[in-house]
Amino acid sequence: MRVATWNINSIRLRIELVIEFIQKHNIDVLCLQETKTEDKFFPTSTLAQAGWPHHAFRGEKSYNGVAIISRSPLTQIHYRDWAGRSDCRHISAQIENGPLIHNFYVPAGGDVPDRKVNLKFGHKLDFICEMTRHFTCQKPHNAILVGDLNIAPLAQDVWSSQQLLKVVSHTPVETESLKKLISDGGWFDIVREHFGADEKLYSWWSYRARDWAASNRGRRLDHVWMSHDIAPSVKMVEIKADYRGAEKPSDHVPVIAEL
DNA sequence: ATGGTGGGTCACCCA
Numbered sequence: 001m002r003v004a005t006w007n008i009n010s011i012r013l014r015i016e017l018v019i020e021f022i023q024k025h026n027i028d029v030l031c032l033q034e035t036k037t038e039d040k041f042f043p044t045s046t047l048a049q050a051g052w053p054h055h056a057f058r059g060e061k062s063y064n065g066v067a068i069i070s071r072s073p074l075t076q077i078h079y080r081d082w083a084g085r086s087d088c089r090h091i092s093a094q095i096e097n098g099p100l101i102h103n104f105y106v107p108a109g110g111d112v113p114d115r116k117v118n119l120k121f122g123h124k125l126d127f128i129c130e131m132t133r134h135f136t137c138q139k140p141h142n143a144i145l146v147g148d149l150n151i152a153p154l155a156q157d158v159w160s161s162q163q164l165l166k167v168v169s170h171t172p173v174e175t176e177s178l179k180k181l182i183s184d185g186g187w188f189d190i191v192r193e194h195f196g197a198d199e200k201l202y203s204w205w206s207y208r209a210r211d212w213a214a215s216n217r218g219r220r221l222d223h224v225w226m227s228h229d230i231a232p233s234v235k236m237v238e239i240k241a242d243y244r245g246a247e248k249p250s251d252h253v254p255v256i257a258e259l
Numbered sequence: 260a261t262g263g264t265g266g267g268t269c270a271c272c273c274a
Binding site: 007009010013034036037061062063064108110150206207208209210248250251 | 262263264265266267268272273274
């Protein structure tokens with residue numbers, strides 16, 4: 001089974017790119033974030049015609065939105081509100097004869113890494129804290145957690161750990177919170193495990209760079225975690241950086257894991 | 260220290 005996660009930054013603008021991706025890379029289950037559309041506009045028929053007829057999605061106008069797109073049936077579709085808001089940042093589903101999948105879009109957290117002056121940063125920390133509580137109380141089994149978690153936890157997950165220490169996504173309070181969520185929540189970072197501790201890994205490059213590939217100032221914000229029982233069954237992990245160079249690209253690229 | 264680009268919807272929000 002091949003599972004992928006991708007912050008698509010508008011499903012309606014990039015539906016043709018999504019179809020091309022899942023066909024070319026033989027994806028069984030695709031989890032999207034930032035779909036940015038209400039459920040009534042979700043492109044269900046286009047995806048069904050392409051061979052992915054099973055969908056679980058939760059969107060709103062203009063902002064956020066998550067989706068699970070699958071070749072095989074989805075059951076037990078659930079979503080939860082986190083940090084006291086119903087802003088479409090989580091959905092989960094059981095894959096038929098497969099694992100449970102959680103798909104998250106964690107708040108980006110604004111520009112200033114101080115919850116006293118920036119409410120968005122407080123929201124982000126509260127969101128991670130609530131995830132940690134949830135999974136600590138309900139340890140995952142036969143489960144995968146994916147998504148844009150908007151935190152690059154390790155020094156090798158950013159182009160310069162020193163220069164990003166005070167930049168939201170790599171501040172110590174964020175990176176420590178995410179590591180605690182992984183360990184206390186019963187998860188395993190299979191992407192980092194697959195590539196090893198030394199390799200720089202990025203899944204996001206800013207739109208604002210003059211030349212994203214030449215400067216290569218990336219961050220690993222998009223994650224694939226597995227519960228300890230199924231982590232050993234990982235066969236392959238790929239970060240599809242070439243999608244950053246697509247026509248009208250998302251600023252994030254897909255991450256694929258094969259079980 | 261600043262502003263750079265790109266998505267949404269329709270004067271700005273968000274990333």
